Amino acid sequence: MAQANRRRTNRRTIYTTLRQMVLKLELPPGAALSENELAAQLGVSRTPVRESLILLAQEGLVQVFPQIGSFVSRVDPAQVADAQFLREAVELASLDDLPPELDPALLDELRDNLDRQQRPRLGLEEFFELDEAFHQGLMRLSGHGNAWTTVAAAKGHLDRARRLGLVENASPAVFAAQHREIFDAVVGADVALARTAMRTHLRAVFNDIERIRAHSPELFASDPSAVPVRRNVVVWE
Amino acid sequence: MAQANRRRTNRRTIYTTLRQMVLKLELPPGAALSENELAAQLGVSRTPVRESLILLAQEGLVQVFPQIGSFVSRVDPAQVADAQFLREAVELASLDDLPPELDPALLDELRDNLDRQQRPRLGLEEFFELDEAFHQGLMRLSGHGNAWTTVAAAKGHLDRARRLGLVENASPAVFAAQHREIFDAVVGADVALARTAMRTHLRAVFNDIERIRAHSPELFASDPSAVPVRRNVVVWE
DNA sequence: CGAGCAGTACTTGTATACAAGCATCTGTCG
DNA sequence: CGACAGATGCTTGTATACAAGTACTGCTCG
Incomplete structure (x- = not known):
């Protein structure tokens, strides 16, 4: 920051x-x-x-x-859970702070973002960028864009777990629909609905993780204090 | 971390x-x-x-x-406000996650902490340490002790502003009483009351800052992007 | 054949030398 | 006297050499 x-x-x-x-x-x-x-x-x-x-x-x-x-x-499951708790707390609190008049320029930006999320052949990386920008945009609506930066810096483990999950089932469409639901509730000034939709959305992402861990255990840390072994890994290309 | x-x-x-x-x-x-x-x-x-x-x-x-x-x-007032929002969101959300059965050892630790806060001739530094430990202890009650670490790392500007405030009016007794109020609500499993008391407490701390800023403007950043001037300052002692 | 030990090749931590750039002070010139 | 220009001393950024320690490898000896 x-x-x-x-x-x-x-x-x-x-x-x-x-x-x-x-x-x-x-x-x-x-x-x-x-x-x-x-x-x-x-x-x-x-x-x-x-x-x-x-x-x-x-x-x-x-x-x-x-x-x-x-x-x-x-990927440390404990740190993933910590980041989940943190982002959920912050994003829900941000919804409580939405002003009566929402910034029109920001709303346009979010609408454009949502439209792009529904493009037919959307790459995974593109979706991730749009997803990040969408959540940050929501927080900027309530003037807490900088707090998002702190959350973003703390959720590295969560992001990597999510990426593993999307690589596997590859269905961003569900998440895109949830995004639109949240956005509509925000525009409709229905804070309670927005909170519910946001919580559902964030937990849906989080709940995938245990399944992923069962599928690719070697990428997760069973004992976070364990020292990895040195291997000759082709790092660059 | x-x-x-x-x-x-x-x-x-x-x-x-x-x-x-x-x-x-x-x-x-x-x-x-x-x-x-x-x-x-x-x-x-x-x-x-x-x-x-x-x-x-x-x-x-x-x-x-x-x-x-x-x-x-x-001290950047914008970063102070960001940290305030962050910690409030996280600490209130933590109260929502309190388990039905609270860890007795942790409760004893918190009780001991509260007693020390009311010691007659309490130094400012001691109070700050107790304050930090109290808030962290509350979060450990709900299993979110690690999330506190992230918050603690992000609230440097807020902490410095608070220190400036306490140096001036030097009345930790009010805050100690608020701490006990929060604790009693937590023990009584009254989450709503605990949330109210916590919010009041955190905002009371925060609201001092504008007054402090008027008193010691040179310690605050009017333009965060401005470059300070180099001065010969005795840094070490 | 197997176990133990020394050597070697790697790792990160620290110290130091040099490079590039900014600010100020001073001397000189108008 | 004032303004400008160059020297000087500082700053951080980068490169490199050495120190301390780990882990493996292969030889030697029982």
Whole structure:
């Protein structure tokens, strides 16, 4: 949120690149990340790579074990549940703070977003971007767009679990319909209905996770304090 | 939350030290932080100091301007409001999740905490620690202790504003009474009353801030994107 | 053949040197 | 006296060398 200067620096680009790769599961949970290797592949020195890994470690997306190695953290069900609780609390509270007059420009943006969600051949990545923008847009309606940033930073584990889920059943249509339901309730100033619809929507996403975990247990952490083993993994391409 | 290994490392100690100094206003908002200077004063090289500052910058407690300098960020009223919204949403939602049977050990811990809050000659720092532990304890009652960690990491600006407020009027007794009121409602399984009391308590803290800002405007950021000036400030002692 | 031990190749943590850029001070010139 | 230009000293960003420690590998010895 708060990095002061937007000046383009190696660390910033590497950080955002690695973060996206982790969230998009291009760097799968458990993958070994060598500072030297990454630096060589990115054509920079260890310094910006290392500083990026430290930031990702603070977010919980990476685990750094001194003298052992750095690894993409496995999806931790406890952290997924924490993030679910957090986002649900914040998004529902945001609905309570909706002003009587909603910003027309924002409403148009949300309507356009919803239309795109229903496009016939929508890619998974596109849907995820639209989904994120939709939820953030709702919070901006009540003036809490910045709080969404904090939530977004804390829900890395939840996002990766959701991605695993959508990769499997690949039916964003249901979620798109739920989005429209929420939006209609908001426009209709029916806060109670909006809350119910939002809660149903968020829980539907969350409830998929146990099924996914049964299907791909190796991507989840059974013991979060366990140290992964070092493996030769093709990291870059 | 997520740093993998608890092995004692220079960066970890420096990070926690600096973080505490910022939150306790020993490093006042706007103070200039030179990596070289800090490194010399702490007897280490720039590396662990620099990495600590990067982490603090990601939390929003420090601003780093390349080729200009690093500064303790001024208290940003917008970020204070964001944190207030976040913590209120999370703590109220946590009350909704209280289980029918409350953990007796935790209840004892909270009772002991409340007793200490009413000790006659209670120092300000002690009260802050008790306050933090009390609110975290409440969230642990509903199994959301980890979510509190995320909130705690995001509310640095709010905490500093609160500290400024308590330094001025110095009456923790009111807050201690509110704490007990919340606790009694929780024990009595009166969720509605607990929510009301919690909301009143959190807002009482928050409403002090505008008054403080009028009193000490130089510690607040009027324009968050403005670059502070470099000054020779005695940082360490 | 098997167990143990030393060597080796890797890891991250830390220190240090250099690069690029901003701000201020000072000397010079109009 | 005032304004401008260059030197100087600071800042953070990056690259690199070394230190400390882990884990595996392969040899040696029983």
